[in-house]
Amino acid sequence: MCGIIGFTGYLDAAEVLLEGLSALEYRGYDSAGIACCVNHQIVTVRTAGKVARLQEKAAGRIHSSCGIGHTRWATHGGVSEENAHPHSCGRVTLIHNGIIENYHILAEELAKLGRRPISQTDSEIAAMLMDSLYEEDPKEAVCQAVSRLEGSYAFCILFSDRPGIIYCIRRGSPLVLCHTEEGSVAASDMVALLRYSRDYFVLPENQIAVLNADGIEMTAPDGTSVHPQILSVTWDLSSARKNGFKHYMLKEIHEQPDALRRTVAPRLLKISVTNEAGRPDAYLPDLTADGIPDLIFSRMNRVVIAACGTAMHAGLIGRILLERLLRIPVSVEIASEFRYQDPILDEQTLVITVSQSGETADTIAALRLSRERRAVTLSVVNVKGSSIARESDYALACEGSIKLKEITYIHSEAYAAGELKHGTLSLITEGVPVIALGTQLNVLSKLISNIKEVRARGAMVILITKQEAIIEECLYDDRIDLPDWPDLFAPFGAAVILQLLAYNTSACRGLDVDQPRNLAKSVTVE
Ligand code: GLU
Secondary structure: OOEEEEEEEOOOHHHHHHHHHHHHHHHOOOEEEEEEEEOOEEEEEEEEOOHHHHHHHHOOOOOOOEEEEEEEOOOOOOOOOOOOOOEEEOOEEEEEEEEEOOHHHHHHHHHHOOOOOOOOOHHHHHHHHHHHHOOOOHHHHHHHHHHOOOEEEEEEEEEOOOOOOEEEEEEEOOOEEEEEOOEEEEEOOHHHOOOOOOEEEEOOOOOEEEEEOOEEEEEOOOOOEEOOOOEEOOOOHHHHOOOOOOOHHHHHHHHHHHHHHHHHHHHEEEEEOOOOOOOOEEEEEOOHHHOOOHHHHHOOOEEEEEEOHHHHHHHHHHHHHHHHHHOOOEEEEEHHHHOOOOOOOOOOEEEEEEEOOOOOHHHHHHHHHHHHOOOEEEEEEOOOOOOOOOOOHHHHHHHHHHHHHHHHOOOOOOOOHHHHHHOHHHHOOOOOEEEEEEOOHHHHHHHHHHHHHHHOOOOEEEEEEEOOOOOOHHHOOEEEEEOOOOHHHHHHHHHHHHHHHHHHHHHHOOOOOOOOOOOOOOOOOO
């Protein structure tokens, strides 16, 4: 999930890299480092910890026009300066986002040649391999090396005898590039490029990009030149800033009504109907502007929603909505499992993948597999990073629990209320906090019985329910009322309350809400 950036051009490279790394830090913050070409040598500065520490360490030390930078989310090897990127071997210095799955086999082969790594990372093995294959042609060495790699990667590579040039290649991990009169930039995400350009292109997989100050050249594996497909950013960088909120999380919580409105409203078609209630207008969903004709849906007899983490919880809510409204069976699959389960899919299956970042490696793999098996695919992606909808009953609790664990480090478990008596009730003792979610009035009486069971064992109960719900006061310590929305949509409001509960708990404990330990926001590795 690491964030990577490369720059070559007419600006101070170290400054460009450090600023880019700050923007990419959401992708990982275990360690950070930069390497720049200075007088035909590569100078590297690395540190364990966050980009701010690297900024202090690197300040004024490097004057260069070309370099690469990395902010790490450790997969192989602990969090240390030794394992921080960039990694160098001989004439090669590189940064890597991804996982080299066969690194141990390659390491054994390299050991036979007398080459031994300094770090514990898979990435250093890639640097060693490239150096062992490098004679005179950097592109040749890169191509030969990646043909031996299994797993995923985005690399930015410096060769010490090719000053001012950066070589990039990727498979599975993201990499976007742009060129302006100030120079050429490559990065994991547009947020690091936006200061230079709104126009960019995505490096196609397995093609090599060669960046110098005056342009970017792309070559396919067979050596032919490739012309990139230029894309333009339509959103504003301000949406990626805090906009007066203390934390990104708080901003995202508050953005939800607007995000929901902006997502749903343009996809509703107003139609006129006459009915007894005298309401002349009704709305039907219309996805034709997204290139999805209605016909696609009428052919389907099954829906599969594949996603990870919070997006999977949103899928669980989606299942309830879809099944209730469409009467078509819907299953929700964890993308990382689904991709290896040899799923049964056909032309009448609609596979909906959900990913906040649009980069989740497991979800992308699930999407590709579904396409291969001729299922119809539809993706719900929020590249700007604000989460929208979640949960109900079983799903809403899951999301509340994951947020609590994620940012407060307090263990919590999510259960369908009726499941408590099948085991978990044994954990309830005097004062254990229980958050009861009573968003569905048709099963409220069942929930009340479950609350009584935990109350009888001394639990402290916080009840989230609807204003109209009549519940004895002795059954809860605190009650938070939701507006009287239809039951189907009540979980949307309850989700916000759970998010705020997690947010405020984290803030009160003095924790880093936006950069919780061991996590990164965009999960681009398996
Ligand atoms: N596998 C590399 C490391 O652990 C890169 C990790 C990543 O991109 O998430 O350093």
